[in-house]
Amino acid sequence: MAETVRVVVDAMGGDNAPGEIVKGAVEAVNLDPAIQVILTGRQEAVQAELAKYTYPKEQIEVVHCDEVIETAEPPVNAVRTKKQSSLVVGMNMVKHQEADAIVSAGSSGAILVGGQTIVGRIRGVERPPLAPLIPTEKGVALLIDCGANVDARPSHLVQFAQMGSIYMENVVGMKNPRVAILNIGAEEEKGNALVKDTYPLLKECPGINFIGSIEAREIPHGGADVIVCEAFAGNIVLKLYEGVASTLLAKVKEGLMSSLRSKIGALLIKPALKQTLKSFDASQYGGAPLLGCKGLVVKTHGSATAGDVRNSILQCVTFKQQGINDKIREHICKPKEG
Amino acid sequence: MAETVRVVVDAMGGDNAPGEIVKGAVEAVNLDPAIQVILTGRQEAVQAELAKYTYPKEQIEVVHCDEVIETAEPPVNAVRTKKQSSLVVGMNMVKHQEADAIVSAGSSGAILVGGQTIVGRIRGVERPPLAPLIPTEKGVALLIDCGANVDARPSHLVQFAQMGSIYMENVVGMKNPRVAILNIGAEEEKGNALVKDTYPLLKECPGINFIGSIEAREIPHGGADVIVCEAFAGNIVLKLYEGVASTLLAKVKEGLMSSLRSKIGALLIKPALKQTLKSFDASQYGGAPLLGCKGLVVKTHGSATAGDVRNSILQCVTFKQQGINDKIREHICKPKEG
Numbered sequence A, B: 001m002a003e004t005v006r007v008v009v010d011a012m013g014g015d016n017a018p019g020e021i022v023k024g025a026v027e028a029v030n031l032d033p034a035i036q037v038i039l040t041g042r043q044e045a046v047q048a049e050l051a052k053y054t055y056p057k058e059q060i061e062v063v064h065c066d067e068v069i070e071t072a073e074p075p076v077n078a079v080r081t082k083k084q085s086s087l088v089v090g091m092n093m094v095k096h097q098e099a100d101a102i103v104s105a106g107s108s109g110a111i112l113v114g115g116q117t118i119v120g121r122i123r124g125v126e127r128p129p130l131a132p133l134i135p136t137e138k139g140v141a142l143l144i145d146c147g148a149n150v151d152a153r154p155s156h157l158v159q160f161a162q163m164g165s166i167y168m169e170n171v172v173g174m175k176n177p178r179v180a181i182l183n184i185g186a187e188e189e190k191g192n193a194l195v196k197d198t199y200p201l202l203k204e205c206p207g208i209n210f211i212g213s214i215e216a217r218e219i220p221h222g223g224a225d226v227i228v229c230e231a232f233a234g235n236i237v238l239k240l241y242e243g244v245a246s247t248l249l250a251k252v253k254e255g256l257m258s259s260l261r262s263k264i265g266a267l268l269i270k271p272a273l274k275q276t277l278k279s280f281d282a283s284q285y286g287g288a289p290l291l292g293c294k295g296l297v298v299k300t301h302g303s304a305t306a307g308d309v310r311n312s313i314l315q316c317v318t319f320k321q322q323g324i325n326d327k328i329r330e331h332i333c334k335p336k337e338g
Helices: A019-031 A043-050 A075-081 A086-095 A108-119 A154-172 A193-203 A231-256 A260-278 A306-321 A324-331 B019-031 B043-050 B075-081 B086-095 B108-119 B154-172 B193-203 B231-256 B260-278 B306-321 B324-331
Strands: A005-010 A035-041 A060-064 A101-104 A133-136 A139-144 A178-183 A209-215 A226-228 A288-290 A296-299 B005-010 B035-041 B060-064 B101-104 B133-136 B139-144 B178-183 B209-215 B226-228 B288-290 B296-299
Touching: A005 A019, A005 A086, A005 A306, A019 A035, A019 A043, A019 A060, A019 A306, A035 A043, A035 A086, A035 A306, A043 A060, A060 A086, A075 A108, A086 A101, A086 A108, A086 A296, A101 A306, A108 A288, A108 A296, A133 A231, A139 A154, A139 A231, A154 A178, A154 A193, A154 A226, A154 A306, A154 A324, A178 A193, A178 A231, A193 A209, A231 A260, A231 B231, A231 B260, A260 B231, A260 B260, A296 A306, A306 A324, B005 B019, B005 B086, B005 B306, B019 B035, B019 B043, B019 B060, B019 B306, B035 B043, B035 B086, B035 B306, B043 B060, B060 B086, B075 B108, B086 B101, B086 B108, B086 B296, B101 B306, B108 B288, B108 B296, B133 B231, B139 B154, B139 B231, B154 B178, B154 B193, B154 B226, B154 B306, B154 B324, B178 B193, B178 B231, B193 B209, B231 B260, B296 B306, B306 B324
Parallel strands: A005 A035, A005 A101, A035 A060, A101 A296, A139 A226, A178 A209, A178 A226, B005 B035, B005 B101, B035 B060, B101 B296, B139 B226, B178 B209, B178 B226
Antiparallel strands: A133 A139, A288 A296, B133 B139, B288 B296
16 A cells, blocks of 8 residues: 655635635545645634535544734744744644645745745755746746745756756656756857856756756747746746736637627637647646755645645645655755856 | 938848848838938849839938848857948948938847947946837837846846836837836835845836836736836746747647637637737837937847838837937936945
C-alpha cells in the first residue's frame, strides 16, 4: 500500500471558501485512499459543508481555527499576529511534520511569508521561489519565480533553475526539461545586469538542460519548459498572460454577439471553441508550489473551485511520492559567484 | 498653408522593403500636401517602385545610399561603419536639420543606437525612451520604455512619465492622460528598488496625472494611458502581448477548424470577428517613437506594410505640428533624487 500523504487544506482561504475548498478535499480523498486531508478553519462551517458529501470519514480531519487572514491584510503582520488563523495553524503543522504539505487559496502574501518564516527553507536553499505553471501551445511551462521577493541575485536564479528542473521532471513528468532565462534578446550579451551575471552560471550549472535566453514572445509558443526570472519580471509575465487572454477572449465574444449572423455562427462553434481553449489552461496540474521549503506549500488562485483544490492536493501527493525535497537537498549546490 | 514637414523614410529597412515602404510614402504624400518625403536607399530599386504610382513628384525625393544595415548585424558596429547606409544617411539628415523626422522598419538596435548617437538627445533629456502604443479594451496605452537601455535610474523614469504624457496628450489626442508605474501590486510599498525609489518622485512631479501603480493584468483592460517602466520590463510586456495574442488566436482558429459544424459557424462569424479584433490594434497610430531626440525617430515594426509606413509618416506630421520637442524642452526638469 502507498505511503499516506498528509495534506493540510486551508478551508477558509479564497473567494469560494469554505464550500469549494471542502468539496475539493472530498473529491481528492475519494480518488486516492493514500491521502489524509486536514481541513483547518471554523469547525461549524466546515462540518456543515462536509455533511453534504459521502467520503471515507477517516481520511478527513477538521482542526478548528478561530481566525481567518483576509486578502487585504498586510501579510507579515497577519502571519505574526493571527496565530489561530487557518493558514498559520496549517503551516505550523507542516513545520512540525504533522503534515507533508499545505494547500491554500488565501492571501498570496501571507502564504509566501508563512512558507518562509513558519515552514522554513531547506538548508542550502537561499530563497524559495513561487513557481506557477502557465499554458503554452505545446502544453505547460514553469515560470520561476513569481513570488514576493524581488531584486534577486544570480545565485538565487541558478537555484530556481535547478529546483524548477526537478519539479518539471518529477511532478509534471517532462523528461529533460529545457531551461531558459527570460531576456530581451536571444544573444548572450543581451540583458540587464542580473541576466548577464546569471547567464554564465547557468551555462556551467550541472544537471540542468540550459538552452539560453528566451524572449517573452516565445513563452506562449512553448519555447522553454522552465523559465527562470526574478520575481518582478515573473509577476509581470504571469499577470499579463491572464490580462491579455481575458481581454482578447472578451473581444472575440463581443465579435460573436455583434450581429444575428455571427450569433448563429457562435452557436455552431461554441462546443469546439470551448474544447480548444480548455487545452490552453494549466489548472489540471494544481496550484503554484513554493519550492525549497521543508514541506510543500501550494498556492492555488483566489477564485479556486473544487477541481483546482482537488488537483492541488493530488499535486502534493506526487510531490511527496517522488521525493522532490530529497532531490532538491541532493542537487542544490551553492554556485560560484562572480 | 501648413508648414512643410520633411520626413526621411528608410526605404531599405524591414521585411517588405523597398516595395511596401515606397508605397506607404506615396500614400502619405497623396493624403497631405504639407509632407515632403525623402526616401533613402538604392536609387534604382526605389525609382522602380515609385514608377508604379501617381503622386505629386515634388513631394518625394530619393537620396541614393549604397549600403543597407541588416537586422542581424551588431547595431553599434553597423551604425559606426556603414556610413552610407539608408539608415545612417537618413539620421544624419535629421541631425543636420535637413529633415524633421525619420521613419524606419529596419533593425531596432541600429535605430536606437543611431537615434542616440547620430540624431542626439535634447539637452536635459537623460535617456531617450522607445515608446510603442499597445492596444487595450478602451483604446491604446503608451508603454514607455521598451528600448535597449536597461537598468534605468529613477530620474529616467520620471522623464519617461513627462515625455509620455506630452506625447499622449498632443499626438494621440488624449486629454490629461493617466500615468502609472508598472508594479507587482497596487500599494505604494510594493515593488523592486527602482519602483520604490521612483514612486515618490512621480507623486511630486508637476504636470503629470500620476495615478499610482499598475499591475500587468490591468494593462490590457486599459487601467492607465501612460505606463512607465524600465526597458527590460517594458520589453517583456510588449513581446508577451504579441505572443499571448497570437497563440490565443491560433487556438481559436484551431477550434473553428476542428469539426464540420464549427467550420460552418466560422464562415458566419468571420466578418464580425475580424471587425472586433481590428479594434484591438494600435497600428493606426503609427510606429514607436524614440522620444527626447533632437528630431523625431520612429521605429515601425519589421513586417511593416504600406499602411504602417503611411501612418508613421502622418504621426511625424502631428509630432512636428504640435511642437512636441518644444514642449519636451519646456517641461523636462531634472527631478530631485533621494
